[in-house]
Amino acid sequence: MEVRPTSIPDVLLIKPSVFEDARGFFKETYQEERYHKIGVGVQFVQDNNSRSQRGTLRGLHYQLEHSQGKLVQVFRGEIFDVAVDLRRSSPTFGKWTSAILSEHNHLQLYIPPGFAHGFYVLSELAEFSYKCSDYYFPEHEKTLLWNDPQLDIEWPITESPLLSEKDQQGIPFSNIEYFD
Numbered sequence: 575m576e577v578r579p580t581s582i583p584d585v586l587l588i589k590p591s592v593f594e595d596a597r598g599f600f601k602e603t604y605q606e607e608r609y610h611k612i613g614v615g616v617q618f619v620q621d622n623n624s625r626s627q628r629g630t631l632r633g634l635h636y637q638l639e640h641s642q643g644k645l646v647q648v649f650r651g652e653i654f655d656v657a658v659d660l661r662r663s664s665p666t667f668g669k670w671t672s673a674i675l676s677e678h679n680h681l682q683l684y685i686p687p688g689f690a691h692g693f694y695v696l697s698e699l700a701e702f703s704y705k706c707s708d709y710y711f712p713e714h715e716k717t718l719l720w721n722d723p724q725l726d727i728e729w730p731i732t733e734s735p736l737l738s739e740k741d742q743q744g745i746p747f748s749n750i751e752y753f754d
C-alpha cells in the first residue's frame with residue numbers, strides 16, 4: 575500500500591496493494607489497523623455505492639452536523655474527484671484538491687470530516703463506492719455550488735454536466751456555513 579500526498583495535507587491519496595494473476599486481481603479495499611496507521615483516523619459506519627453515467631456531476635456535498643469522513647474509490651469507470659476544505663481554522667480553508675480515480679489506477683481518496691466532496695464522471699459509466707464515518711442525515715446536508723467562480727475548480731468538463739435538482743441549486747462559497 576502506498577500513500578501519496580495531495581495539495582491538502584489531510585486529504586490522502588491511497589494506492590492499495592493489487593495482486594494480479596491469471597484470474598484477475600485481488601485487493602484489500604480497507605483494513606482498519608493499516609488505514610489507521612496511515613492517518614485515516616475515523617471509524618466507518620456506512621458504506622455507499624452509486625452508479626452514474628458519463629457527464630454526471632454529483633456534489634459538492636457535506637453535512638454541517640454529523641460531518642462525514644469519506645474513503646472513496648471507483649470499481650468501474652473513471653471519475654474526477656474533488657474535496658474542498660471548509661474548516662475555517664485550516665491553512666487550506668477554501669482550497670480544493672482533486673484526483674482521478676479509476677478501475678485501472680485503483681486509487682482511493684480519504685477526505686476527512688470538514689470537507690465538501692463531489693465528483694465528475696469521465697467514463698461511459700462509473701460505479702462509485704465509499705465508506706462514511708457518520709450516518710446520512712439529509713436534514714444536515716448542504717450543497718456547495720460546484721462551479722462557484724470563487725472556488726475555481728478546474729473540472730475537466732466539455733459540456734454542461736448532468737446534475738440533480740439539488741445540485742443545480744448549490745449555495746455559493748461566500749454564503750455557505752463552514753466548520754470551525
Ligand SMILES: Cc1cn([C@H]2C[C@H](O)[C@@H](COP(=O)(O)OP(=O)(O)O[C@H]3O[C@@H](C)C(=O)[C@@H](O)[C@H]3O)O2)c(=O)[nH]c1=O
Nearest residue numbers: 622624632633634635636644691692693709710738740
Ligand atoms: C447520500 C445518501 C443518499 N440517500 C438517498 C437520498 C436520495 O433519495 C438518493 C440520492 O441521493 P443524492 O442525490 O444525495 O445522492 P448523491 O448525489 O450521490 O450524494 C452523494 O454525493 C457524493 C458527492 C457524496 O459526497 C456523498 O456523501 C453523497 O452526498 O439516495 C440515502 O438513502 N442515503 C445516503 O447516504
